[in-house]
Amino acid sequence: MISDPQPAPPTVPTLERQKAIEFIAYAEQYVLLIQWEQRELRRLNRDSSDLLPVIQGWEFMSVALRESYGLEEIEDSR
Structure with missing residues (x-):
């Protein structure tokens, strides 16, 4: 089997x-906004399951930016 080069x-x-x-601050604020939206949908007994991957994606972006630019020491703005 031949594999593609990395x-x-x-x-x-x-x-x-x-x-x-x-x-980073933008990504963290976006997480807060979508988490709020998720809570509102749950309060209204509506499906919010599609928001979880969006939240996780923005959280990942925040961590990735921190690590890529060596900014692990800055405080989470949430």
Whole structure:
């Protein structure tokens, strides 16, 4: 069996520290917004299951940005 060669890891784009911090804050605020929406849907006895992967995606983005730009030390803005 022949397998495809492993692709090279992506290079982290150059981004000013402050911009990376702003993107992290944006992702974290988006998580809060969608979590609120999820709670509202549950309160109304409506299905909110499709929001979980969206929340997880934004949480992942926040962690990925922190790790990619070495910003693990900044406080979670949520």
